[in-house]
Amino acid sequence: MNFSASQPRRCPLFLVLGLATAIALSFALAFGSVSIELLPAISDWWNLSEDQWSTGTHVLSLRLPRATLTWFAGGALAVSGTVLQSVLRNGLATPFTLGIASAGSFGAFLWLAFPALGVTWFGMPLFTPRTGALLFAILGLALVLSISRRSRHPDGLLLAGVTLSFLFGAAMMLVRHLADPFRLSSMDHWIMGSLEVVSFKAALAPLPWILIGGSLIVKNIFAMDQLALDEEMAEARGVAVGTVKKQLLLGAGLLTAAVVAQTGPIGFVGLLIPHALRPFTGNAHRRLLPAAWLLGGAFLLFADLAARTVQLSGRHSELPVGILTALIGGPLFLRLLFRKS
């Protein structure tokens, strides 16, 4: 098809986003409480055995898993938010709108408050707060999907999601109320979102879920464009609207569940990124979604870098990244809103 005359050039945007990702990744590896020289550290990490590593290389080996998880989390949350805004036809939808994050946080709270719930196998814990979060996030997703089966109205699903959020939020407060006071700080730490990981195993834990969810989204990427115009027209144009919406909800839900289970709730990435990108990418999801992944990943890498390096009241302590994304994302979103209006 010849659409060349009517399509503005989009390539520079992806070049800019690619550069932003490379810069964010380099900064995330090089800077923190200790700054390192990146290229020699990478060279040593690649070529030398661990006992020959310099301090810089040891620092790099700790930062690499964290940067990997951060990039996955930012990308997945931004894509999940973009998909949910299109499926629910609502610009205020976020990865947390459907109550999946609250359900996951409730699961994590349960295990944090009552570690006796953790079943062990030869002394190894089978259930940790992270597996608890994943279990309940998927349970929340199943609840949302069963609601979507009964209601074809997008607002019905949205309201059900908000209600689930409140319900799980109240359940979390109940668990917090019943928990031993000395466990409260770990629960508070969870709810503020954190990207602390020390191994690639933990950093790559969300990957299988992201791949399953992502493939469901990619499968329906063109149908999503038709849905954004009008559901009835999409159906007349051969889109199986009910099936496509369920698959997209499942895909976005799995992305959210995978990230929340590993990092806790990190707000504003899924809300801000799609709105910031639409003026540049247009509404075609084959451009919007890859751009959302890149910008979401870069945004969270920069936010995490700031959270690790900022000094509050003279103290050099790490700020929970969820607080920072909200503090940066909130004003940025308001600026976008006023610019649009």
Added chain:
Amino acid sequence: MALEASGLTVGYGDTLILRDIHFRVEAGSFSCLLGPNGAGKSTLLRALVGTHPSQGMRKLDGAPMTELGPRKRAQLLGYLPQEIQPAFPLTVAESVELGARVAAKPVSIESSLRSVDAEDLLHRHLNELSGGERRRVLLAGVLAQQPRYLLLDEPAAMLDLGHQAELFDHLRKLSKRGLGILCVTHDVNLAAQFADQLHFLTPSAKILSGTPTELLTDAPLRETFGHRFEILPRENHVPVIVPR
């Protein structure tokens, strides 16, 4: 070659809206469907397209529609609903491209827009357009599908008089090129002026079909709209209807 429906029965929940409807839109003909508010015109269109569940047989060029794949069906049958609310401010080019994606053969967005006199709107956003401009752009999107049959639900709503005449003239020309067009409208005179065939959907869900000259008579008009109208004859033209 026709879009046919036989024994079509449609309802909402337990409420039956249309029962045992027999309907035919010939390829190369321009038909208009008229009737009072709430008679079920839009529901009939949806049932024909398949976006509203129905019982009975629907055929496209002799093939049962249930046997056609969804993409093939969309390539044969274009549909423009009465109301469209995009989730996000799509550009004109984006909305027309969505129709072009369905087409069996490549089609340019510009030519689709040109066919409805809207090529100057190419880089605008749908939400910036007037109601009439928006309807023309959405019609261009459906035409970009290059369908053999077109089902349009009030495409002339919100168009000024000049664009109404232009649109109906354009639809008539398209039908002369082989398209079968069924268009829901409330404007009896506009429909009678341009359409080959009229269909009146009466409040008792009966369909009265005929040429404009056959249907623009006292009995069908009264049965359909429940009022008496003055029928003003014109030499070599269809009569004009005015309320009494």
